[in-house]
Amino acid sequence: MGMDLSTVLAEKEWRALVAKDDAASFFQTPTWSSLVALLPGWFPAALAARVDGELVAALPFLRHERRGFITLESMAFGTFGGVLLSPAAPPHAALELLDAFGRAARPPRVSGARVVDFVGRLAADNVGFESSRDEAQVLELDRDFDELWSHFKPSLRNKVRKARSAGVIVRPAVSLEDFLAYHEMLEECSKGWGTPNVFTRDFFAGLFESGGGAVQMFLAVQNDLVIAGDLNFLWKDTVLNWGNVSKSAARDLAANTLLHVHSIKVAVEQERQTYNLGSSAGIKGVESFKSAFGTKRVSYRTYFIEKKWYRALKSVVAG
Secondary structure, three states: OOOEEEOOOOHHHHHHHHHHOOOOOHHHOHHHHHHHOOOOOEEEEEEEEEEOOEEEEEEEEEEEEEOOEEEEEEOOOOOOOOOEEOOOOOOOHHHHHHHHHHHHOOOOOEEEEEEEEOOOOOOHHHOOOEEEEEEEEEEEOOOOHHHHHHHOOHHHHHHHHHHHHOOOEEEEOOOHHHHHHHHHHHHHHHHHHOOOOOOOHHHHHHHHHHOOOOEEEEEEEEOOEEEEEEEEEEEOOEEEEEEEEEOHHHHHHOHHHHHHHHHHHHHHHOOOOEEEEEEOOOOHHHHHHHHOOOOEEEEEEEEEEEOHHHHHHHHHHHO
């Protein structure tokens, strides 16, 4: 069965393909690509595969241009990407799209390309990609909340009690001001982490305006002041926790732990199946915190191309 590959992907057919793919994530939707395109230097792109004119597979990605260099990301910012497939896709569709993605990385100004394959559709050893393995920590929501709570580590439950005793409450973010308050806390946290915050006010305004029920934000409040925030993305039966931030003066109150527990309770009430806390990037303290919820580790692969000249340049800069 022959496939026609192109870079043309209309939003309507893109959304229809996402709906057909049971393993799709929010980060493979045109909504996410449009949100990231609000950030300087980021541009949505895609590869599409059709059989007899029908879209059967696609690889959405983002093109990042900075200081004359270009990188290709499916997807960016710690999110999961990869190939979308319809039931009508031929068996070779995923690897053909990955091969085309590799060809898109050939021009001299492209420093590299990356695909985060959370659902295991790719085996890229023969198409010029290297690979690395990572783990996400995922909580199965296969019981009622009280039983989940009883399996949280005692130290975690004590932190939640501490936050409640300090008068911390949780409410949903319902206004643009709420989303911008999250942005301000992210700015403060980024300084403490020693990493620049690339997410602008426009990005968070876009999150607020995006609608559709995929964006969920909760805020922790003490004495009518917002002190912490939790941002989740919802898709089908999964809640993916994307970011947890707080004001430095409030971190001893365990508000962030309370926010996670609240998000899990709401997920159970909504009959979601999993609460995905994502990767810990090898940071032991973060891994330990996530393990306290009773998570399991889910392994996945990232396939990447990094040009030799770019790798050498990074070594010089780092040295």
